[in-house]
Structures are given as C-alpha cells and as structure tokens.
Amino acid sequence: MSIQTEAITPKTEIIPSQSLENSLNRKELSPSFEGGACTLRQMIAIVDFGSQYSELIARRIRETQVYSEVISYRTSAEQLRQLNPKGIILSGGPSSVYDDYAPACDPEIWNLGIPILGVCYGMQLMVKQLGGKVTRAKRGEYGKAALHIDDPTDLLTNVEDGSTMWMSHGDSCTQLPTGFSTLAHTSNTLCAAIANPEKKLFGVQFHPEVVHSVGGIALIRNFVYHICQCEPSWTTEAFVEDAIREIRAKVGDKRVLLALSGGVDSSTLAFLLHRAIGDQLTCMFIDQGFMRKGEPERLMEIFDRQFHIPVEYVNARDRFLAKMVGVTDPEEKRRLIGHEFINVFEEESGRLGPFDYLAQGTLYPDVIESADTNVDPKTGERVAVKIKSHHNVGGLPEKLRFKLIEPLRKLFKDEVRNVARSIGLPEEIVRRHPFPGPGLAIRIIGEVTSERLNILRDADYIVRDEIANQGMYHDFWQAFAVLLPIRSVGVMGDKRTYAHPVVLRLIKSEDGMTADWAKVPYDLLETISNRIVNEVKGVNRVVYDITSKPPGTIEWE
Incomplete structure (x- = not known):
C-alpha cells in the first residue's frame, strides 16, 4: 500500500456563513515560543x-x-x-x-x-x-x-x-x-x-x-x-506582530515543514508562518482516511486554490486503515495512528526536504492534558494523570532531527480564533468545530473498518448539515456522531432489522477543558434521528449523550 501524492477534486462542505460579532477588541500579547514566561512585563x-x-x-x-x-x-x-x-x-x-x-x-x-x-x-x-x-x-x-x-x-x-x-x-x-x-x-x-x-x-x-x-x-x-495595577495590553494585533518577528528571528533563511490538518490551529499557524517566511514554508496534508465527509477536498480548495498557499497532499488512507485491523483499545488506536503518522511524515519530509524546523499547532490545552497534572502527596512530585494521548505533543523520534517551533503553544482555542480572524482565515475555518487528530477512528468504538467509517461519515454529515440548516452550527463547541460496535433490533418497512446505534454528542464549552451537553430542541433531535435512520444504511437507532465533562470526556475514546 504505497503512498500517493495526487490532486483531488474539491467539494464544498456545508457550514453556515452567518455573520459573527468581531471579537478583536480583546487585547492580547505574545508569550515566548519556548514555553517560558511571557517576554513582556505585563x-x-x-x-x-x-x-x-x-x-x-x-x-x-x-x-x-x-x-x-x-x-x-x-x-x-x-x-x-x-x-x-x-x-x-x-x-x-x-x-x-x-x-x-x-x-x-x-x-x-x-x-x-x-x-x-x-x-x-x-x-x-x-x-x-x-x-x-x-x-x-x-x-x-x-x-x-x-x-x-x-x-x-x-x-x-x-x-x-x-x-x-x-x-x-x-x-x-x-x-x-x-x-x-x-x-x-x-x-x-x-x-x-x-x-x-x-x-x-x-x-x-x-x-x-x-x-x-x-x-x-x-x-x-x-x-x-x-x-496589581495591570493595564489591559494583551492584544491580538500585538501577538501577530510579535510572533512574526520571533518566527523570522528564529528561522532565519531556513525551511519549515508544517503538518496541516485543516483545523483552526494548524491553519492559523500556516497563515502566520506564510506571512512571516513565505515560500520557506512547506505544508503537508496527510490524508489518513479518518477525516469527515468532504474535508480533504475543501482543505485543498481553500489553501492551494483560494489563498495560494501550496499544500503537498499525501493519500495514505489504505496504509492507516491497515493498522487498525483487530485494534479496539482507544489508546492503542492513538498510538498506532500517531506512530504511522510519524512514519509517513518522515518518508514524505525526506522526499520534500531537507527541513530545519517542524512547526506544530500545539495549544495550551494540548499541553495541559498531555502533561503532569497532580502532586503526589507522599513525595511532593508531579505525577501524570493522562486522560488521553495527544498525537501532536511530544513523542517525536529523535531521528527526525527537526527543531520545533510552536508559536501557539501558550494560547487557548478562543485566542487562536481571534488571531485567525486578524490574519484573514475564512470564517468556516475559524469557527470549525475541534476535531481530534486520530479523527473518526476514535469516534468508532471498537475496530475501525471501511464499512464503519462510511456509516459514521454519513451519520456525522447529517448532524452537521442539520445544525447548519437551523443556523445553530456556532451554538456548539462540538457536534458529532459516535458509532457503537453493538447492534440492536428494530423494524423498518414491516421487516426486522439488526443494526448499529449512533450516539449524538452536542457539546457547549468555552475552551474544551470543561463542557456541558447541549439542551437542544426536541424537534432538532427528531429531525437528525429520522434522517440518520432513513439515509444511513446500517443504523436503526439514535441516542443522545447527556454527560458533561467532567465526569465524562467530550470524545468517547
């Protein structure tokens, strides 16, 4: 199963284009790239x-x-x-x-x-x-x-x-x-x-x-x-100016490679780096086959054709799917996907390189959830309480020999969105719902197969399509479907069915660190349920997850 670098035909994903309040009057400054304290006094x-x-x-x-x-x-x-x-x-x-x-x-x-x-x-x-x-x-x-x-x-x-x-x-x-x-x-x-x-x-x-x-x-x-006599001097514009200055000072005339996912984090970083160093930046999009319906096509359309930021597209779908055979443990899924991502990334970077820097769209919550989070009362040492692995925080093999550059490492998601707007990202990327690195692979409970991916893609699309049609896309932090590995009995057209249930997960949150399930109108749930059962082959039941974070997590795996 070889990797193919190819062009793909763009398709437009349905995301509402309603106007938003401009939040750029928030005042923010720049932290340092190295994860230390802010270089400014305030x-x-x-x-x-x-x-x-x-x-x-x-x-x-x-x-x-x-x-x-x-x-x-x-x-x-x-x-x-x-x-x-x-x-x-x-x-x-x-x-x-x-x-x-x-x-x-x-x-x-x-x-x-x-x-x-x-x-x-x-x-x-x-x-x-x-x-x-x-x-x-x-x-x-x-x-x-x-x-x-x-x-x-x-x-x-x-x-x-x-x-x-x-x-x-x-x-x-x-x-x-x-x-x-x-x-x-x-x-x-x-x-x-x-x-x-x-x-x-x-x-x-x-x-x-x-x-x-x-x-x-x-x-x-x-x-x-x-x-403390502080002044409100933490501005989006100051962050952008300071980040560009630091990127140029750090990178010099060297080349930078960025793994583009299509999310607001890596997309904001791509725009920021392109503004700072132009064609010294190479973006690579590895399609692992676990993206949502229409997303790879739309990503290429926006970056390569609309904003003329070249992106190397790598089709590695078969390769990643082969790694999922027989795998049911969520941490093992994340580990295998992360490891294979590194393998593909290393091979392709070797073909496109050499590169001196690897840019990552790591955010503060990524660092928080992947890092030590408690103090052992017996030893006073920090101890790891790992909720889930983040594929973009740590774990890079030394043989890649990249120097890391992570300008967004100390920002929360809403701060990244403010930066994104200020440097011209389309609103559909700015307000795109967060999507995990392993993609749909961790929204399929149990083994990931081609059939289950197709079922979940279609169900997930209906969820996003309906909330967009209702003008509610931006009301949620995340809205998605989860496919369960069990089957239940149903009846359709006077015939007995034995098919999968789909879980709806509609979440409200400010930063993803805590979250509440959304109290949505029953008629919206009814419409989504009817469409999924009638349009998605292999599903005969829809349920709604009403668990907050904590005690649950937003994702099921």
Missing part, C-alpha cells in the same frame, strides 16, 4: 500546586486582557523576581498543608513586594508559612456557599454580599498571621477571604475562577487591575 504568574483549576485561573486572567502563565511551585523567589510579574496567584491543590510531603513555595516569595493572591490551598499555605494556623475542619465545605462580606474594599469591591462562591476544602484557617484581617466569611468558614493590605497579600478559601462563583470575575479584576 503578566500575572500562577504558581501551580496541582490544582485541576490552575489553567482555568490563567484563562480568567487573560479574559481581563492581561497575559498570564502557569509555573511550577518549585520556582524560586529569585526566579519569580526575574520573571517580573505584576502579580502572583497561588493555586489550589489536592494536598493538605500538613501532609508530610505537601508542596510549598519558596518562603522568600512573601518578601518580593509583589501582590499575591492565594486561592484555597494557596491561601492556607500563605497562612501557615507566615505564622498562622490551619486545622482540619470539623466539617468540610464543598459546593456552593453564600459569602458574607465583612470588608467590601480592595479585593471585594463590587462583590455583592451574599454572593454564591464555590468551595472545595477540608482544612480551614483558624488563626491569621500578624497583620492579616478577615474580609469575608461563610456559615462554615470564618476566614473565607483575608488580607494584609500593607504587604498586598490576599487569600480566598473559595474558587473565584469557576463559573459557579458569582462575583468571582469581579474579584479577579479587582486583583489584576486595582491591586
């Missing part, structure tokens, strides 16, 4: 103690139009000083401050003169290290709690008394350090918010970053603007 550093919400804190700060970045709790006070943040936030975490190996920050952090906000565990650590007392609470506090404000100034300005805040703690602060006072309390927690205004040290026992905390965003804005 930033908030988030010291991570293993909280599941650390990256959400970063996102909330960026929503105030100030750059933020998550760093390890092992970062020394001197290293923090060199980063020159305008403020520091200490995250929550799964440990107790009295655990034998509880993670702790450098005590010199309190003497930096930089405003600090401790959140949950971060507040408890602040209290303990500065001479206060933290004890196991008689009753833990989890979920919603009414915040009663004792001092409505500084941190709690414009936060209404009685506002609901999200609690998640088993320890409580029972004695404050010298110089601290209580700003707010709940019925179960006497010190729900504390402050030492003279030293600009603040703490909250709740999580202002989560959507359940009413007034949480106001509190964060108070910290960022009033206490």
